[in-house]
Amino acid sequence: xxxxLQNSRNALGxxxxxxxxxLLIGLLAYPLGLGTWLGFTDAKIGRPGQWVGLENFxxxxxxxxxxxxxxxxxxxxxxxxxxxxxxxxxxxxxxNKNLPFKSFFRAVVLLPWIVxxxxxxxxxxxxxxxxxSVLSWVLTRLGLIDRxxxxxxxxxxxxxSTIAANVWRGVPFVAISLLAGLQxxxxxxYEASAIDGATPWQQFRHVTLPLLTPIIAxxxxxxxxxxxxxxxLIYVLTRGGPLNATHLMATLAFQRGIPGGSLGEGAALAxxxxxxxxxxxxxxYFGLQRRAWQQGGDK
Amino acid sequence: xxxxxxxxVGMDYLQSLPRRWVTIYIPLGIFVFVxxxxxxxxxxxxxxxxxxxxxxxxxxxxxxxxxxxxxxxxLFETPYPEWLWNTVVVSVVSTAVSLVAAVxxxxxxxxxxxxxxxxxxxxxxxxxxxxxxxxxIPLSTIIFQLxxxxxxxxxxxxxxxxxxxxxTWLLMGYFRSIPFELEECAxxxxxxxxxxxxxxxxxxxxxxxxxxxxxxxxxxxxxxxxALTFVSSSENKTVPVGVVTELVEGDVYHWGALMAGALLGxxxxxFIYSFFVEHYVSGMTGSVKE
Numbered sequence: 354x355x356x357x358l359q360n361s362r363n364a365l366g367x368x369x370x371x372x373x374x375x376l377l378i379g380l381l382a383y384p385l386g387l388g389t390w391l392g393f394t395d396a397k398i399g400r401p402g403q404w405v406g407l408e409n410f411x412x413x414x415x416x417x418x419x420x421x422x423x424x425x426x427x428x429x430x431x432x433x434x435x436x437x438x439x440x441x442x443x444x445x446x447x448x449n450k451n452l453p454f455k456s457f458f459r460a461v462v463l464l465p466w467i468v469x470x471x472x473x474x475x476x477x478x479x480x481x482x483x484x485x486s487v488l489s490w491v492l493t494r495l496g497l498i499d500r501x502x503x504x505x506x507x508x509x510x511x512x513x514s515t516i517a518a519n520v521w522r523g524v525p526f527v528a529i530s531l532l533a534g535l536q537x538x539x540x541x542x543y544e545a546s547a548i549d550g551a552t553p554w555q556q557f558r559h560v561t562l563p564l565l566t567p568i569i570a571x572x573x574x575x576x577x578x579x580x581x582x583x584x585x586l587i588y589v590l591t592r593g594g595p596l597n598a599t600h601l602m603a604t605l606a607f608q609r610g611i612p613g614g615s616l617g618e619g620a621a622l623a624x625x626x627x628x629x630x631x632x633x634x635x636x637x638y639f640g641l642q643r644r645a646w647q648q649g650g651d652k
Numbered sequence: 653x654x655x656x657x658x659x660x661v662g663m664d665y666l667q668s669l670p671r672r673w674v675t676i677y678i679p680l681g682i683f684v685f686v687x688x689x690x691x692x693x694x695x696x697x698x699x700x701x702x703x704x705x706x707x708x709x710x711x712x713x714x715x716x717x718x719x720x721x722x723x724x725x726x727l728f729e730t731p732y733p734e735w736l737w738n739t740v741v742v743s744v745v746s747t748a749v750s751l752v753a754a755v756x757x758x759x760x761x762x763x764x765x766x767x768x769x770x771x772x773x774x775x776x777x778x779x780x781x782x783x784x785x786x787x788x789i790p791l792s793t794i795i796f797q798l799x800x801x802x803x804x805x806x807x808x809x810x811x812x813x814x815x816x817x818x819x820t821w822l823l824m825g826y827f828r829s830i831p832f833e834l835e836e837c838a839x840x841x842x843x844x845x846x847x848x849x850x851x852x853x854x855x856x857x858x859x860x861x862x863x864x865x866x867x868x869x870x871x872x873x874x875x876x877x878x879a880l881t882f883v884s885s886s887e888n889k890t891v892p893v894g895v896v897t898e899l900v901e902g903d904v905y906h907w908g909a910l911m912a913g914a915l916l917g918x919x920x921x922x923f924i925y926s927f928f929v930e931h932y933v934s935g936m937t938g939s940v941k942e
Contacts, residue, residue, distance in 0.1 A: 362764045362765065362766050363766045363767055365760070365764055365766070365845055366760040366761075366764040366765070366766025366767075366769065367760075367766060369756040369757060369759060369760035369764065370756070370757050370760050370761075370766075370772060371756075372752065372753040372756060372757070373753040373754065373756065373757035373776075373816050373820060374757075376753060376809075376812050376813065376816060377776075377779055377813065377816060377817070380791065380794070380809060380810060380812070380813045381779055381782060381787070381813040382779075383794070384787050384790035384791045384794060385782065385786075385787065385790070387790040387793070387794070388786065388787065388789060388790035391789065391790055391793070396793075440683075443679070444680075444683050447676055447679055447680045447683070448680070450672075450676050452676070452680075456929070458680070458684065459929075459933070460925075460926070460929045461684060461687075461688065462683070462684065462687060463925075463929075463932075463933070464687065464688065464691065464922065464925075465687050465690070467870055467874075467921055467922065467925050467932070468691075468874075468918035468921060468922060469873060469874040469876070469891070469892045469917060469918060469921070470874060470876065470892075471874075471876045471892035471893070471895070471896050472891075472892055472895060472913075472914035472917045472918050473690060473914070473918070475895065475896065475910055475911070475913075475914045476690040476691070476693055476694045476911065476914055477690060479693070479697060479905075479907055479910070479911065480690065480693060482905075482907075484708075485705065485706065485708065485712075485907075487693065487712045487713075490708065490712055521686070521687065521690070524687070525687065526936070529933060529936065530936065533933075578781060578783060579783075581783075582783035582784075582785040582786065583785075584784075584785045584876070584877050585876040585877065585892075588876075588880075588896070589896050603785035603786075603877075606785070606786075606789065607785075607788070607877070607880075607881070610789045611789070611792070611881055616789055616792075616793065619789045620789045620790060623785070623786040623787075623788075623789055624786070626785075626786055627786065630783070630786075634781070
């Protein structure tokens with residue numbers, strides 16, 4: 354029996370898959386389904402829910418806080434992802450130059466990405482402090498402002514400040530991933546185009562960018578995914594305030610579901626994220642992939 | 653991860669030195685400054701005495717009276733050491749569990765090629781795309797029903813849901829790079845599949861195992877939303893959650909202690925990372941390149 358198992362690829366394959374499958378089906382696929390179901394119930398903490406149909410959703414689409422959170426999430430995702438892409442690509446291009454201490458720079462640049470976000474967010478909280486912010490201190494000394502900036506107390510300031518912290522954390526990931534892509538581009542393309550009289554901008558536009566597109570598609574898909582579902586940065590910096598101006602879907606789902614106790618409503622909010630998430634992933638993945646295919650990429 | 657053109661200068665020699673300063677070194681310097689400044693700020697704040705912290709006149713970038721009082725307070729007057737210990741236990745155990753499950757799954761999908769291996773691989777990738785922030789509410793009800801609420805076990809069981817897909821995906825790439833012929837030789841010599849896995853494939857995949865291990869360890873060390881939701885009592889909290897929820901008391905922020913806590917909580921991952929940068933980077937970019 355044991356001998357047979359050892360030599361049957363199917364049987365052995367299923368045995369090997371078992372631990373991963375049990376954990377992923379029990380604690381990932383099942384909760385995913387359960388979450389969708391909870392969204393259609395009025396479950397509270399400590400009380401199993403009754404089926405209420407679309408009641409949660411029809412309430413949420415008219416709820417002004419949810420609408421604001423949706424706007425915030427889209428704004429946060431679009432602005433932060435665009436900035437991460439531009440700055441990350443720029444940093445990758447800089448790091449791809451022939452630099453002294455190249456590996457040192459590469460290692461140092463990645464630091465913001467590897468330390469716990471909750472902890473670096475605390476550092477940003479202190480940098481954004483209304484009374485003792487060092488940023489305000491420098492700007493006052495330079496004579497640029499005469500009053501300390503209320504980074505997290507004003508709705509638009511808070512939105513932009515949280516985006517800045519998110520970009521700070523996300524740029525290294527984009528830069529290092531794109532750098533790996535840049536390093537696979539053979540220098541002979543640049544030499545050939547230079548001989549043909551291409552300017553640096555033309556080289557970037559017609560050599561670097563097309564060859565990098567497949568990797569950009571994947572990196573930005575991940576980046577959009579992380580940004581859209583961000584939770585910890587907002588939770589630490591503002592908890593959604595001031596006046597819900599920075600609430601994202603994820604932080605609102607947490608607030609309604611866990612401290613608020615309305616599991617059904619929280620689950621419905623989380624479920625509402627899924628279509629947007631799918632759309633964002635489809636857009637960045639297929640949109641960019643099709644371009645790669647049109648340009649003769651092999652992916 | 654040495655790239656093919658590392659030692660090729662390309663056409664950079666055509667650029668003059670002043671031009672390189674303006675187009676490369678100065679922008680790069682600004683990037684590095686901005687990316688590292690928050691860390692410098694953590695360090696400086698954590699050694700500043702309180703009167704310096706709450707003064708607008710002193711030079712904020714430096715202190716003349718460095719003090720370890722904040723670290724002392726953190727380590728002896730708060731449950732911080734317990735949080736550190738919890739984080740270590742949870743990260744190490746969930747990483748180990750995930751690695752074992754991921755090695756088996758990746759080997760089965762990539763090499764045993766059982767019926768349904770392809771869909772299984774696709775499902776693993778899709779599982780990697782499911783974000784924790786849409787799972788935490790239903791997971792919390794499951795954790796509650798299992799009677800695991802407010803235990804370290806809740807975290808040890810829930811972290812593999814994002815670690816296994818990642819590690820499996822990474823290891824599938826590594827296993828793919830090991831030639832089939834090696835396994836065929838071993839099969840002819842009468843080795844069992846288990847022997848092939850432990851004696852041939854795993855030793856060759858050590859760099860991949862290190863990448864996956866380091867990555868999984870940092871991911872679980874940094875995890876926040878599950879730890880915030882599934883654990884409520886102070887002695888079971890992890891460092892990120894403990895610092896955020898317990899060190900902030902009312903309206904008086906103990907910035908020195910907060911920064912000391914953030915610094916100490918970041919050091920272990922930064923330390924491990926500094927030893928395995930190459931593995932880390934290849935793990936990260938490898939997972940993206942697929």
